[in-house]
Amino acid sequence: MRITNQIRRNQMLVDLERLQTDLYKAQTVLSSGREVERSSDDPIRAQRAMVLRSSLAQRGQYLENLRTGMSRLSFAESILMSIDDLLAEARADAIKVSNDPSIPAEKEAVAQSINGLLEELLSNANSRQDGAYLFGGFNTQEPPYVAIRDEETGDITQIVGNSTHMGGKIMITAADDLSVQINMNGNEMFQTGLPGDEGDMFQALIDMRDALRIENNEEAIALLENSIGLIDNSLSKIHTGMTDLGGRYNRLLSIEQSHLDMEIREEEDLGEAEDGELAEWITRFQLQTVALQQAMAVGTQVLNSSIINFMR
Amino acid sequence: MYSINTRGSTGNSLSAQLVMARDALLAHQNHMNTISHNVANVSTLGYHRQRTILGARQGNPGVNGMYGSGVGVLGIERSQVAFISNQERLDASLTGRWSTQYDSMMRVEEALNEISENGIGGALDAFWNSWEDLANDADSSALRTDVMNKAEDLGYAFASTYGNMDSQREQINVQMRGHVEGVNLIAGRIANLNQQIVSLSTSGQAPNDLLDQRELLLRDLATLVNINVEFDENGAANVYLGSEEIVHRDSNRELKWQEADDPSMGKGAGRVVWTDTKREVDISGGMIFGLQETRDKIGEILGELDSLADVIRDQVNGIHVEGIGLDGTTGNIFFRDDVSGARSLEVSNEIRENVDKIASSRVSPTGANDLAHEMFELQNATPFGNNLTINGKYQTMVSNIGSATQNAGLRLETAQAALVQTENLQQQYTGVSLDEEMSAMITAQYAFTAASKIFNAIDEMMDTVVKGLI
Structure with missing residues (x-):
C-alpha cells in the first residue's frame, strides 16, 4: 500500500476527532450525570423518561389531593368530636335535673346552659374551612343552617337547613379511577329536613331546653326523658360519623403510602432511564484520556518521520 | 499516447553525443520540475501527483549495429483512477x-x-x-x-x-x-x-x-x-x-x-x-x-x-x-x-x-x-x-x-x-508522497550531474580533436 503524507495526516485527524468526540461525551455525562440528554441520544430510553416524568407529575398531584382530603376529613372529625362533647354534656345535665327537678332556679340555669350548647352546635354545624362551609354539600358559600329566633328573648325556636345541594358529595381523585368523598353532609348528621326525623340534633336540644322551662315537674321530666332519647340517637349518629371519617382518613393514608412507594420506584426507574453509571463512565473517561494522549504521541511521531531528516 | 520527439542526434558522432548529453540534462531538469511541482502541492486539495515520463530514443543504425540516441520526455502524466473519483x-x-x-x-x-x-x-x-x-x-x-x-x-x-x-x-x-x-x-x-x-x-x-x-x-x-x-x-x-x-x-x-x-x-x-x-x-x-x-x-x-x-x-x-x-x-x-x-x-x-x-x-x-x-x-x-x-x-x-x-x-x-476511506484510496493512487519525491529527486540530481560530466568529457574529446588538427 502506498501511504502518502496526506493519508497519514487524514488518518491522524480522523482518529483524534473520534477520540475527542468520545471523550466529550464522557465529559458531559460526568459533569451532568445524565447519559440521555436528548431524545436522539437514545429514543427508547428518552421516551421511557418522558412517560415516567409525566407519571411522577400525576402522582405528585395525587399526593397533593390526598393531603387536601386528609386535612378536610380530620377537620370534620375534630368538629364531630366537639359536638360529641357538647351533646354528652347536655345529656349529663338533663339527667341530673330529671333526678331532682325541685329547684326552679337550677332548672333555669341548666336550660340556659343547654341553650348555650344549642348555639354552639349551630356554630359547629356552620363550620368553615378556608372560607368554605363544611356541612352544606356543594353549597359552600352560604351557611347550611339558619336559626329562627324568638323576637323577644332571641332564643332559637327552630333551625332550618338550606336544602340547595345539601347532599352534594365533594370528591378527590386519590389514584387512577379512584375517587373518595371528603365531605360529610349535614342532612346525614344534624337533621334530615324530613318530617318525623328522630335524629334531629337541633330539635333534641330545643326540646330539652323548653322542657326545663315547664313548671309542672312531672310533665317536664317526661319531655326531658324523651329529649334524652333523641340525644342518644344523635350521639350514636355522631359516633358512626366519626368512625366513617376515621375510616376514610385511614384509607387515604394507606393510598398515600402506596403512592410514596411507587414514587420512589419511579424515581429510580427515571434515574435508570437517563442517568449514566458513574463508575463505568469514570473508567471510560480515563481510558479515553489515555487513548487520546497515545494517539497524539504516535501521530506526531509518524508525521515527523521522513526521509528528509536523513538527507544531507 | 506519446510520440517520441525525433529531434536529436543521427549517428555515432561527437556532436551527436553532445546533443544526447544536452537532451539528458533537459530531460532530468524537466523531471526536477515535476518533482518540485509535486512537492509544492503536497497539501493542495484535489491535487493529483504528476510524473515526467522519460523514454529512450529510437536508435540509429550504424556500421556496428544500433547506436542509442539518448533520452526524451514522452510527456507529463497526471495519475488518476476514474472509478475512485x-x-x-x-x-x-x-x-x-x-x-x-x-x-x-x-x-x-x-x-x-x-x-x-x-x-x-x-x-x-x-x-x-x-x-x-x-x-x-x-x-x-x-x-x-x-x-x-x-x-x-x-x-x-x-x-x-x-x-x-x-x-x-x-x-x-x-x-x-x-x-x-x-x-x-x-x-x-x-x-x-x-x-x-x-x-x-x-x-x-x-x-x-x-x-x-x-x-x-x-x-x-x-x-x-x-x-x-x-x-x-x-x-x-x-x-x-x-x-x-x-x-x-x-x-x-x-x-x-x-x-x-x-x-x-x-x-x-x-x-x-x-x-x-x-x-x-x-x-x-x-x-x-x-x-x-x-x-x-x-x-x-x-x-x-x-x-x-x-x-x-x-x-x-x-x-x-x-x-x-x-x-x-x-x-x-x-x-x-x-x-x-x-x-x-x-x-x-x-x-x-x-x-x-x-x-x-x-x-x-x-x-x-x-x-x-x-x-x-x-x-x-x-x-x-x-x-x-x-x-x-x-x-x-x-x-x-x-x-x-x-x-x-x-x-x-x-x-x-x-x-474518508475513498479519499484515502484516492490518496493511495494519486497523492504526493514526500519520501517518494525525495528519492526521485536524488536520482534526478545524480542523473543531471552525470549528464553534465558527459558533457564535459565530450567537450574535452572535441578539444583534443580540434587541437590535434592544428
Whole structure:
C-alpha cells in the first residue's frame, strides 16, 4: 500500500476527532450525570423518561389531593368530636335535673346552659374551612343552617337547613379511577329536613331546653326523658360519623403510602432511564484520556518521520 | 499516447553525443520540475501527483549495429483512477445529504425542548394538575387564575415550539435557495473548464492542473446534488442531474428557485426548477435533497402539533361548555374556538376577563368539583384511538423525532467513514508522497550531474580533436 503524507495526516485527524468526540461525551455525562440528554441520544430510553416524568407529575398531584382530603376529613372529625362533647354534656345535665327537678332556679340555669350548647352546635354545624362551609354539600358559600329566633328573648325556636345541594358529595381523585368523598353532609348528621326525623340534633336540644322551662315537674321530666332519647340517637349518629371519617382518613393514608412507594420506584426507574453509571463512565473517561494522549504521541511521531531528516 | 520527439542526434558522432548529453540534462531538469511541482502541492486539495515520463530514443543504425540516441520526455502524466473519483462523488452526495439532515433535525429536536421539563410535555402535566388543585378548593378564584395561567403556559409552549420549528424550516428554505445559486455557479465553472481542457487537449497539451480543478468542482457539485458524470472523447465532462444534462461540454443549464405559494412548506418556500423548461428538477441526493427531506419532515411534525392542539382545544371546550362558572354563568368556552392550530391555543376572552367563568362542576357553581376531575381525567382519555392519550401522542412524536435524528446521525457517520476511506484510496493512487519525491529527486540530481560530466568529457574529446588538427 502506498501511504502518502496526506493519508497519514487524514488518518491522524480522523482518529483524534473520534477520540475527542468520545471523550466529550464522557465529559458531559460526568459533569451532568445524565447519559440521555436528548431524545436522539437514545429514543427508547428518552421516551421511557418522558412517560415516567409525566407519571411522577400525576402522582405528585395525587399526593397533593390526598393531603387536601386528609386535612378536610380530620377537620370534620375534630368538629364531630366537639359536638360529641357538647351533646354528652347536655345529656349529663338533663339527667341530673330529671333526678331532682325541685329547684326552679337550677332548672333555669341548666336550660340556659343547654341553650348555650344549642348555639354552639349551630356554630359547629356552620363550620368553615378556608372560607368554605363544611356541612352544606356543594353549597359552600352560604351557611347550611339558619336559626329562627324568638323576637323577644332571641332564643332559637327552630333551625332550618338550606336544602340547595345539601347532599352534594365533594370528591378527590386519590389514584387512577379512584375517587373518595371528603365531605360529610349535614342532612346525614344534624337533621334530615324530613318530617318525623328522630335524629334531629337541633330539635333534641330545643326540646330539652323548653322542657326545663315547664313548671309542672312531672310533665317536664317526661319531655326531658324523651329529649334524652333523641340525644342518644344523635350521639350514636355522631359516633358512626366519626368512625366513617376515621375510616376514610385511614384509607387515604394507606393510598398515600402506596403512592410514596411507587414514587420512589419511579424515581429510580427515571434515574435508570437517563442517568449514566458513574463508575463505568469514570473508567471510560480515563481510558479515553489515555487513548487520546497515545494517539497524539504516535501521530506526531509518524508525521515527523521522513526521509528528509536523513538527507544531507 | 506519446510520440517520441525525433529531434536529436543521427549517428555515432561527437556532436551527436553532445546533443544526447544536452537532451539528458533537459530531460532530468524537466523531471526536477515535476518533482518540485509535486512537492509544492503536497497539501493542495484535489491535487493529483504528476510524473515526467522519460523514454529512450529510437536508435540509429550504424556500421556496428544500433547506436542509442539518448533520452526524451514522452510527456507529463497526471495519475488518476476514474472509478475512485466516481465513488468519491457518490460518497460526497451521501455525506451532504445526511449532514444537512442531521444538523437541521438537531435544531428541530432543540426546538421541542424535551426531555427537560420546560417543553410541551411539562406544560401539559402542569395544566392537567392545575384542574385538580382547583378541584381541591373548588370555590377559589386564585386557583382559577392558576388554571388560566397554566393554560396560557401550555398555549405558549405550543406556539413557541411551533414558531421555533417554523423558523427552522424558513432557514432551510434560505439554505436551499443559496445552494441552488451554488449549483449554477459550479456548473458554469465546469462548463468553462471543459472549454479550456478541450482546447488544450486538442492542441496536444496535457491540461493536468485544470483537470484537478474540474474534479474538485465536480465533487463540490455532488455534495449539493446527485450527479452523474460522463467524459467524452475530447475530455469534456458532461454532467447529468437526474436524467437531464446540466453541463454539456462548454455550456450549462441553470436551475431556478421557483417561489411556491404553499403554506405547508413554510416561509420563503420554493421548488427547484430548470430555468429553461420550468420543470421541477428531479433531486434525489446531496445537501439540497437532505434539506428538502427535512423540510417535509418538519411539515409533518407541525401538522401533528396542530392536530394535537386542536384535540386539546376541542376536548377541553367540549367539557367546559357544559359546566357552571363560579359566577353562575353557563355555556362558556375555555379556549378560543374561532381559531385553530398550535399557534393559537389561547384562553377565551370571556375567561381572560373574568376567571370566575371557569367551571369546576356541571351541577353547582360552588363546592362541587366533578367537572374539574373530568378535565384532569382527560389526560387518560384516548381521543386518537390505539390506546393513545394526549400525552402519549406527544411523547410518541418526540420519540419519533429523536429516532429520525439518531438515524440521520448514524447515516452521516457511515457516509463520512466511507468518504474518508475513498479519499484515502484516492490518496493511495494519486497523492504526493514526500519520501517518494525525495528519492526521485536524488536520482534526478545524480542523473543531471552525470549528464553534465558527459558533457564535459565530450567537450574535452572535441578539444583534443580540434587541437590535434592544428
